[in-house]
Amino acid sequence: MTTNPNKDYSRDGEIDQLLQLAKALNLDAGDIEKSGSELNFTAIRSKNLLISQRLDSRTLFIQDFRYGSEEGSGVYKGADKDLIKMGKQVFEALDLPVEEAEEWQVLTEQNQEAQIDKNEKVKMGRITSGAKILRVSRRVEGIPIWSSNITLRLSSEGSIVFLQAHWPEVLKATLEEGCRLDYLVRHGWQAPAQEGASPEAVEAGIRHSPPIAFVMDAYPAIRVIYEPWNQRFGRKLTLYFDRHGREIPNVRHVEQLPELESQPRSPKKDHKDC
């Protein structure tokens, strides 16, 4: 990659690019109250809008602060196709390869309320449909990129009120190893045994750091979801392995995590349990 002589690499140029991005998504930021770059993010913030982009990944966040507030813009309950259309506009504005989009899933929040009356009886209200949310998953050359997604919420008028677009570029070598792992899975690769659970689902794919993170790691992996022997246990053990059956390093979110003091907890004399 070479420097583009026609592109403005200055701070002002960077801010202008975010404004152009907003414009491409039919958003008007209005008067900018704050802008700048911190850590691996660059962002602009106005009274109504936050537009924030990662410097190390194709990752963009948008939040309309009016959404949900008293002066709020209401939730989107319109046609699925219009929500998907706006999702495709996000791909275009961010120059993301739309052919990598695997599933365009329109999810609908469900709402319910209940009253506790004077006699402590519960009066359940009806279930009603709430906001529609678009979630787009990702697959490249047949390999799922588990950690990538686009999450999009619109206002009742169809403008973006929340966007989390996380679609990092995947190195060719990472993808190729993902394809090899997929081959292994389809040709008898055996998941390592774990105490208390048996393999339930085995799939090759790519795992990378999440949208809000200060670093970007990516690993090809075989993901094994284990079913607990005792079915009552919720939250399934899920491990990620390389081609040798060794666990891959965890993808990082930040450079260093806060550690705990090593002092074990000891029961106090005044401890009481009912």
Add this chain to the structure above:
Amino acid sequence: MRYSTGCVRDYIPNGCSGPDLPATITEGQLFRNWYNLGGFGLFSAWNNGDVWGSDFRDGGDMDASGGSDVPEVYLYAGHGSCQNPPNANSPDFIIVCGNFGDPDTVTVGTQSRWGNGSGSLRFAFIDASCPMDLVSLANSWFPTFQGLHMAVGHSGTSTSDALDSDVRGSGLGAYTSGAFWFFPHLSVGDAWMTVGIDDVQSGCCAVALAAGNNRDDAINRRENERVKDEWSDPTPNWFAWKWICR
């Protein structure tokens, strides 16, 4: 505002039925990272055997070394319990593997009460899968709200379960902590609707439940209350909840 984390990875080594959940420890670390950056005060952060069943039972939850009703925010990451399928009378459970404060299994609906007496808990974040079954919310969760503002968790079955993962707790921490001006700062309900369905199986639902003085108050909290808003404790005359399923 104070917060706590209780994260249980080790079930098998400590003699409990398993399996182990290795991502819970990182999940707690990441949540603490964002909440520390957001200016919250850490009240307690216990892992494995140092997370006790009694921490979640009324009475023991005021334990000065780590009871869940002492801080304003508590994240639990560990095993819950699933039924296939649950019904309105199915209990919801938190299952730890403690070195004290037995028993390890907490029946939420009958044993947990938050915000009563001198209890302070406003936000209960339960990333354990299934301990917030939609069909049994009235029995298993409404009675726990004694000042508690909101609780989030999952509704599912053993085939529609949450995976052991650190991304939900990290995302919830990042989106609700207000740690940086360049992060979206979301209400608890919207944050959980966004990250609660990450790394879950098809059919698993993220649930956000709020109490309110009246209907409008409960709905307003479900939709808009942020952890840092410092809204007063609700009298639980009404409940409003929302959910989204993969």
